[in-house]
Every structure is written in C-alpha cells, then in structure tokens.
Amino acid sequence: MLGDAELISRIDDGESDRVEFTVSTTDLDKFREAICAFANDLPGNGESGLLFIGLQDDGRCAGSAIEDGLLQTLGGLRTDGKILPFPVMEVARRRLRDCDVAVVQVEPSDNPPLKVDGRCWIRTGPRRGQATAEEERRLTEKRRWGNVPYDMHGVAGATVEADMDMRAFENDYLPSAVSPEVLAENRRERGEQLRALRLVAPNGEPTVTAILVLGRDPRYWFPGAYLQFVRYAGTEVTDDIVDHAELSGPLPQQLRDADRVLRLNIAHALDTRGERHVEVRSYPYEALRELLRNAAIHRNYESSHTPVRVSWLADRVEILSPGSTFGEVGRDNFGRGATSYRNPTIAEAMKNMGVMQRFGIGIETARRTLAENGNPPPEFDVQDAFVLVTVRRRP
Template identity: 40%
Template sequence: MAIDKNIIQSLLNDIESDRAERTISVNNTDKFGQAICAFANDLPNHGKPGYLIIGADDKTGKVIGLNITDELLKNLSAIRTDGNVQPQPSMIVQKVELADGDVAVVEVQPSPFPPIRYKGQIWVRIGPRKGVANEQDEKILIEKRNSQALTYDALPCLRATLDDIDMQLFLNGYLPKAFPADVLKDDKRDIKHQMQSLGFFDTRFDCPTNAGIIMFGNNVERFLPGAYIQYVKFRGKGKGGEVEREYKFSGNLMKVLYQLDTFVDTTITNRRPVPVSVLREETIVDYPHWATRELLMNSICHRTYDSNGPIQFYQYDDRIEILNHGGLYGKANADNFPNVNDYRNTIIAEALRVLGFVNRFSRGVQRVENDLLENGNGQPEFDLSLGTAFKVIERKAHMDETEKETEKETEKETEKETENPSSKFSLSEPQRKVFHLLCMNSDITYAELMRQTNLSRSYLSRIISALKEHGYVVRKGSDRAGNWEIRKSLTD
C-alpha cells in the first residue's frame, strides 16, 4: 500500500507534530532505530502511524532534494529485522515524490504489544521530540500491552509465585544479555517490575507469566506438563525398530537450550571424513549442526505450551523427524509458508533472540534449506497436513547409486593421473557442466550448484578440487562471501 503523499506534505508543514521526525541524515542508523521504536510505542495513544522522513530539514520541514537510492531504502527496511528493534514493529519503507523533491519515508504502525525497545532501551515521543521512557511511561506501555495480550506465554501462571523462579538464572544469565550494562546499572526497580518489563511477570496477579515459568521455572512440568523435549533414536526406518537411545530434555529453557545445542553438536551431527581425492579428505556431517538446531528452536518457539504432549525429536537410520503440537499460527498458512511467519509465543521468541539461539527473524527456514542442500541432505520436508501439529523431516546426507558409481569412476581417473602426472587432463561431463556454471556466474554458491547439477555436496567438492588442482578455477575470499576466478578455458 502506497504512502499518502498528502499526509507527508501536511506533516512537513506542521513542524511541531509528534507523529513525524524529519532528518537530512542518510546513515544515522541509531537515530532511525530510536525514531521507529518511539513511533511503534505510540505513548500519546494516537492509534495512527508515525513517520520518519529522510530528506527534509528538521527545523523548517523544507525538502532538500536528496537522491533517494535503492540502497538507502534497503538499509531502512533492514532496521526492522536486524534484531535491535524488539519486538518487531509493523512498518513500510517507500520513496515519496513531492513537488520540492523526493524523500524516503518509513511509516510505522503503533504496536499492540508495547513496550518496543531499541538496543534494550524504550524510546517514546514527547511532543515534537523523542526520549528514553521514564518509569511512568513504561508503566503506561505495559498496561497497554497487558490489556491486549492474547498469546499464551504472556498469560499469568496463577498457581505460581516468585519462589517458583530460579532468580539467579534471570539476574545473572538473562538480564545482562537483554540490556546494556549502563542501563542495568541505572535500573532501580525491584525484581518483579524488571521481570514484568520483559513479559515474565504479571503484577496485576502478583505471579509469573507462563513465559517466566518456561524460561526460568524451578519445576516447569508442575505447571506445564508437556513442556519438554523427548529424544528417541530408533534402529531402522520406523517406530517399530528397536530403541537404541532415549533422553528427556526437561527443565527451564535457560538450561535446556544449551543442553540441546551441545547434544546436537556432539551426538547428532556425526562428523566423518570422506576422500576428496587420492591424497585429500573432507569432513562431512550427517546433519548440519546449525540447521538441525534451528529446526529444534523453531519447534520450541512455535509449539503450544498448553498441550500435555512434548516435542518429539525422533532419529531413524535415514532421517530425523521433529514434531511439535500446534500447527501454523496466525497469518501463516499452507499457501504462504515459509514466506510468511507469525509468532504463537512472542515473549519466548524474543527470549531466544536475546540468548542468541535465533538470529534475524524470517530468514531461518531459508538458511536451513541452504545449509541442508550444501551438506547433501536435500530440502527439509514440512508436513502441514496434521492440523494441530507441525512436523519437519531432515534427511540424512547421502548419495544415490548413480552418484556413487560416478564417483568410483572419478577415483579411478584420479588414481591414473597420480600414477602418470604428465598425462593430459580432460574434463568429464559432470566436470564440464560445473565449470560452465562457474564461468556463467562467478558468485554461484555450492547450494545453487547442487540445485542445478543434482549432485551431492561431497561429489561436487571432488569436482571443484579437480578444477582447482588443474588450474581451471581459483576461489577468492570466504566460502560464503567470496567468488570464483576462472584461470583457463576448455580449449587450453
């Protein structure tokens, strides 16, 4: 939806408005983030959007005629997802053409769940200026959130008291990661109001919220019986196989998240060497650590905690299946997943971000797909047909029989070249195809090469190694940010 240029012109004319901030700066990210945060908090309770206008003088409202580039608009849009403004506000970014010149405009909708923070601080509009919220401002915003909070994790856990919280985990493990040290130093509030400001305590009922119990509870299952992860390893390819190993990850998430991270890295990943050439090996894994962990974090973040059923983390000979109770939520549905996301547990989602277990929102599934493809696992399979549950399948990295036979032939060719290094090297058909793709796109990634050639990661690595060894290509820069430099042609 286009931003109404008449509204923008009116706000430029009214230089005392608390719904607009004007600036001629194009790279002051902190200033932009603070303004977006203040508009989202809507302390005056206008119920109308606020506008950050870039390219107009703050004192006069006069448009100065900036060149509004696509890069500027992309940088402004990235403020929403860079993790510094939390929870994420609803906003749109556009170039608006006015009679006196162009401006870049960020339209920010008032959040139904304030307070919104930028780098741990709450910013609000105070007349025509912005500032950090005081205690009374924050109380008003918290009351506004409580009056509209609908998510289960934000509801009060009425049977619980402050004694049911592991206070040391909150004070020493979570708070220092949620707020800068100088903010904590100046915070004189008691523990209940500190927890309330983060959604972990409800002062109206003098009890922790469900999120408080889930994150820091001494005995989580006493209040939420299904709040644990059940891991089972079956022998074979079905649940009828013998159980080789099982484990129950139970307790508060401040402890369980780190246990899961270590477990995936040491037990599930299964690093092993494979030959790349006669003289070289490459370490590959059955299941990439980051991708598997991300799928588990998604199940923790999006499950329904009022269910008595745990998250099922089942491992078979050929795959991993992760199932959580609670299907797609809110705006997400089978037609738009995974491009559209919504949060069933907004407070827990924010807590996972604070602790570093999720990064930028709305990118997790895409990165999981890339990591699995690069490792040879293939695409993750999402089962959206279960209604009240959500299941994802992660296949074990493997090669099909055709690839295995081709690799055997490649090994034989490599052995011959090693025995007779003076013999002329000629590219096989798979090598020619890969080389052609590298020539066409010097920035092409392993994931894209795998998509276009339908080859496994390990086989593709062998082909790339052969091209490097015979001087056809050189890799410049890192695996993620570098590019391919072509040194030979097919006729050389």
C-alpha cells in the first residue's frame, strides 16, 4: 500500500483514470465496478488505481464511519466470484488529514479484460463506464502472455474446430459468461469471443481451460483429467472393492456425475430416540461436494497424470488432489482463510457455468456442515506432490 504522503498527493490531484472518490460505504456494485476498471487499466499507465471510500467528489472529508466490517467486506470482493478473473488488490484504513478513509489499492492486471457479472468496466479520465467492443478488444490485446497461469496456455496441436465442443460454448458457456445485453450489443465474431474469454491463446490454439472445460476429449490431451472413485468393503484399501467408477469428459460433466455418485453412497438412517424422528446421514453431501470440487479445480494439470481419487472406506472418505499448495497458500496457512489459485481461469469457467457459486468458502462450508451433521472436522495432509483430505464417518 502506498504511503500517506503519496495518498494525500493523489487526493490533491483529484479524480482521474487512477483515482476515484466515494461517500458510500455500502454500494458494493459501485466498488466492484471501480476495482474492475482500475485492474483493466485501459489507458495503460501501469500504475495502481485507488478507490477512496469516505471522500466527497471534490476530495473533502465525508465523515464516513470506517468500521472493521467494511474493511472485511471490501477485502472479500476480491474472491466473491463477481469480479473475474481475480484482481490483485489491498485494503486498508488510513487517517489522512484528520479524515478516516478506506483505501482500496488495485494493481493493473496481466490478464485483462476483467468483468463484473459479465460486464467489462473501464475508466477514461475521471469517468467510469462499460467498455465498448473495440475497447474490450484492446484490453484483450494487452495481455502479458508470458505471465499468464498455466491454464491459459495454448494446448499444442489442438484446434478449436476439432477439439472444442462449440455447441456447448455457444449454447451453455457464452450466455452464462457474458450478460445478454452485451451479447446483443457487441455481436462479435466467434474468434473474438473466445479470445475475450481467455479460451484461445494468441496463436489460435485452445487453452488448457478450453480443453478441460469444453473439450471433446480432455483425457486425450491430459491423461489424468478424470475422477477415480473406489468404494471398499472395509477400512483398508486392501479390502474387497464394492464399487468403482472413472468419471471422464469435460470438467463440469465430471463434477455433475460425481455429485450423483456422492448422493448414492451417503447412508441415511432414521433416529427415533427423541419425540421427533430425525434423518441421520453418514456424511453431509455439501461437505463432500465442496471438498471434491476444490480437489478437481485446484489440482495440478501441468505435470501430473494422476487423477483425483476418491477412496470410500467403511469409516472414512479420502479425497486426493494431485499437486501441493500454490502461491500464497502453504502448509502453515492451508485451510485458514488464505487463498491463491493455481487455475484461476478454470475457476472462472466453473463459476460461469454454475458449478461454483462463490470462491474461497469450500473448506469453511465443509467444516460447518460436518459439524452440523455430527462428523469430526476434515483432516488435511499437505505433501509436496498432493493434498489428501480425510473425512470421518459420523459416529
């Protein structure tokens, strides 16, 4: 975060394409749009954008109450699933010239265009607005391809025509990723749509995300891109196998099929000990669903041919995800609120297709629903080559 002297200097210079003032402390849509516009950096200044909350349009103090809850809400905008891909930003409370303000500092993105609910926002001078088709094309061309994550790399040898399911793209993905108004207004060619949504590389090859999410045969290109389910009769993997399945196809299909497998294998019973009969489940479906989706979306697709494995034993369920922690998340802070995405474009695609509703709440949801169901908390084993989560059966 910039120092107080620099922040005051920016305030004195007034609103611009890198500075915005607002009195409101509750308009989350406005905050998201401002963050999105700063991250897109259409003018190409390469400088941090600053949203000052608690200042009037002319920079005078508004006397707004800057509470801890506001700062937490602002920090949560980064991963609440509305702004995609995720912005790089910091939030802080500062007292500048005897005025309390919340400052959101947003860095220019290496991977524009960012959008809020399918709409691309930019700043031209002190004004914020939706990008035109031409402005969005310019943002797409600004991407720093050497810095993009692996899931945005092109798949050598693959082609859009032969290896992508374009019917699924046009009928399912595109309407969910771009607002109807923008689609009706822009009328882009298919190639421009694919580039804007990070589904093709500069040379026209489908990206890793495109093949995994919309590919005709993802396992041809990524042999480990499937879910392996095995149910055992006892408590050891050497015991007899009761059932097994390999769930293949595009990732959304894999996860939908996995949902059905989870539901079929959760045992239900009726507790008649009290005045009211209560249904008891061996595992809460919601917890297993969240943990399995995390394992599939955040796994290592780059250098591992191992599938995501679900081992269903008599006393526990184990879910193994190839690849260890990534980025800011390490063994010391895993599962404690820190977030970092190995595959941000895959995560964006899953959100667009309705497979995920919010980011960063999977482990929290699992812990909560396990506790509500009477199960012990999940156990995480973080190793160099994998992350293993163990969920114990309800006693």
